[in-house]
Amino acid sequence: DTGVSQDPRHKITKRGQNVTFRCDPISEHNRLYWYRQTLGQGPEFLTYFQNEAQLEKSRLLSDRFSAERPKGSFSTLEIQRTEQGDSAMYLCASSASQGSPYNEQFFGPGTRLTVL
Amino acid sequence: KQEVTQIPAALSVPEGENLVLNCSFTDSAIYNLQWFRQDPGKGLTSLLLIQSSQREQTSGRLNASLDKSSGRSTLYIAASQPGDSATYLCAGSYNFNKFYFGSGTKLNVKP
Numbered sequence: 457d458t459g460v461s462q463d464p465r466h467k468i469t470k471r472g473q474n475v476t477f478r479c480d481p482i483s484e485h486n487r488l489y490w491y492r493q494t495l496g497q498g499p500e501f502l503t504y505f506q507n508e509a510q511l512e513k514s515r516l517l518s519d520r521f522s523a524e525r526p527k528g529s530f531s532t533l534e535i536q537r538t539e540q541g542d543s544a545m546y547l548c549a550s551s552a553s554q555g556s557p558y559n560e561q562f563f564g565p566g567t568r569l570t571v572l
Numbered sequence: 573k574q575e576v577t578q579i580p581a582a583l584s585v586p587e588g589e590n591l592v593l594n595c596s597f598t599d600s601a602i603y604n605l606q607w608f609r610q611d612p613g614k615g616l617t618s619l620l621l622i623q624s625s626q627r628e629q630t631s632g633r634l635n636a637s638l639d640k641s642s643g644r645s646t647l648y649i650a651a652s653q654p655g656d657s658a659t660y661l662c663a664g665s666y667n668f669n670k671f672y673f674g675s676g677t678k679l680n681v682k683p
Contacts, residue, residue: 498663498673498674501671506668511669514670547615553668559621559668560621561663561671562618563616564615565614
């Protein structure tokens with residue numbers, strides 16, 4: 457399977473703990489996105505990488521959130537000092553800056569975070 | 573501020589009906605419009621992407637159109653089947669850096 461993969465699929469943590477999620481994009485895709493989705497809502501943009509450069513961050517991404525894509529391949533999203541309001545599905549997507557259709561996003565299965 | 577709205581929020585139809593899902597956006601300078609399907613508790617599956625230079629795209633029983641001047645996109649599903657039951661999301665982008673999503677239309681196709 458050469459789709460987008462995310463790990464873990466589920467994470468339960470206690471308030472105040474730190475968590476880290478990983479995303480492996482489709483191998484030839486140079487663009488990578490993180491989104492957050494709560495029940496009954498569409499995904500909300502968090503941050504975007506082109507290769508290893510983080511080019512855009514949402515105001516939703518407080519200083520407790522940090523994302524990296526160190527070698528322009530996989531990415532990690534870390535949440536420090538988790539709060540109950542962080543409970544959501546965290547989705548990763550990737551796309552290519554070349555080819556057709558141009559910039560079509562492909563999503564991973566998501567990581568469901570529950571903060572107790 | 574770019575906003576994407578989807579109407580209706582939920583739709584229930586008998587099997588075999590043709591149906592239309594609507595998506596509207598506030599900024600007509602849209603670059604891409606992409607339709608997705610999401611099954612409960614799962615990630616998003618890409619259905620169709622329409623670039624700004626295009627007016628429609630077709631895949632099997634699905635047809636998506638884009639009218640930038642009116643700020644609207646529609647997803648047409650022909651001969652609906654129970655397996656089409658899912659939430660359908662549209663998302664627009666104005667550059668390559670982010671997509672703005674609607675809240676989705678939850679479709680139930682009854683056997």
